[in-house]
Amino acid sequence: MRRKQVGIVAALIAVSAVALTACGQGSAQSGTATPVQEQAQVQETQAAAGESEVDFLRGSANSNKADKNTGDRAPEAAAPEVKLKWVELRVANAGGLEPAVVNGNGRTIYWFSDDPVNGGVSNCNGECEKAWTPITVAKGTKLFFPGIKRENIGFIKRKDGKTTQVTIGGRPIYLFNKDEKPGDIKGQNVGNKWFVINPEGKRATAPAEAPVTQPAPPAAGAKPAGSITFFTGKNFDDFSGNNFATGVKPEAKCGDLRGGFQSLTLDGAAKIWSEPGCKGKSAVVTDDVRDTAALGFPNGAQSYIRA
Structure with a gap:
C-alpha cells in the first residue's frame, strides 16, 4: 500500500512540474529561451x-x-x-x-x-x-x-x-x-x-571607424517622392546654431532652395542638383541622405525635382 502511495505522489509531482513549465514559471527559473x-x-x-x-x-x-x-x-x-x-x-x-x-x-x-x-x-x-x-x-x-x-x-x-x-x-x-x-x-x-546606439540598432562609433558612405543606388521602380525635408546642417540638424529645415512637395518642374542644404529625408525618389535652376551636379536619391558631401555636393543641394 505504501509503495502505491509513493507512486501516486511522484506522479502528482511530475504533473505539477509540467503545469508550472506551461505557465512559464519553470522556464523563467531555468533560463530556458522562449521558442x-x-x-x-x-x-x-x-x-x-x-x-x-x-x-x-x-x-x-x-x-x-x-x-x-x-x-x-x-x-x-x-x-x-x-x-x-x-x-x-x-x-x-x-x-x-x-x-x-x-x-x-x-x-x-x-x-x-x-x-x-x-x-x-x-x-x-x-x-x-x-x-x-x-x-x-x-x-x-x-x-x-x-x-x-x-x-x-x-x-x-x-x-x-x-x-x-x-x-x-x-x-x-x-x-x-x-x-x-x-x-x-x-x-x-x-x-x-x-x-x-546607431540608426541600425548597433554600437555608435567614432567617424573614423564609420565613415560617411555613398547611399545605395535607387531601387528600380521607386515611387516618386511626395515630400522632402531639407536641412541646412548635416545629420538632419535643424536646431543647433543657425541651422533650419524646410519641407517641400516636389513636382515635375524644378524647385529652388534658399542656399545649400546638407542633408535630407524623403519618402520616395527625387533628383537633386548642386546649383539653383536644376543645374550643375545631380543625383537621384531614394533614401535619406545625412551628408550631401557623400554625393559630391560639398556646398549642399540647391534645387530639386520629383523623380
Whole structure:
C-alpha cells in the first residue's frame, strides 16, 4: 500500500512540474529561451500594438512644427501625457560618435546588452529604469524619425504590460539620467553593458571607424517622392546654431532652395542638383541622405525635382 502511495505522489509531482513549465514559471527559473516561433509571434503582436498607437511623421519635430513645450522638450515637471505628445529619433554626432541617435532635445540614446535583440522584453526595470529612462510612446504620440529607416523602428511592452517602449534594430532604447546636455555620453560603456546606439540598432562609433558612405543606388521602380525635408546642417540638424529645415512637395518642374542644404529625408525618389535652376551636379536619391558631401555636393543641394 505504501509503495502505491509513493507512486501516486511522484506522479502528482511530475504533473505539477509540467503545469508550472506551461505557465512559464519553470522556464523563467531555468533560463530556458522562449521558442523561436512563439517569440516571433509575441514580437509581431507587440509591434502591431505599438504601430497602431503612434503617428509616424517624416521630417523633424521642428519642420513639423511640434509644440516646443511638449514631447521631448517638455519641462521635467510636465505631466506624462504632455511628455508623450511627441518623440523624435534623429541621427546626430553624440560626443564624437557618429552616426548616433539622439532625441528631440539632443540627448543621447542608449541600448542595454542585457536586453535580448528582438526578444520583445526589457530587462531594465525597478531601480534600473530610474537611472535609464525607457523611451516610450502612447496612443496618439507623434514619432519623428529623420535619418532612421522606418523598418528599424519597433515596439515592445514593458514589464507592466501596459507601457509601450520604442526599439531600434530590435533593441529597447533609453536615456541616461546623468547626461545633462546635448552631446553628453556619460552612459557610454557603463558596466560594459550600456552603449550609444546607431540608426541600425548597433554600437555608435567614432567617424573614423564609420565613415560617411555613398547611399545605395535607387531601387528600380521607386515611387516618386511626395515630400522632402531639407536641412541646412548635416545629420538632419535643424536646431543647433543657425541651422533650419524646410519641407517641400516636389513636382515635375524644378524647385529652388534658399542656399545649400546638407542633408535630407524623403519618402520616395527625387533628383537633386548642386546649383539653383536644376543645374550643375545631380543625383537621384531614394533614401535619406545625412551628408550631401557623400554625393559630391560639398556646398549642399540647391534645387530639386520629383523623380
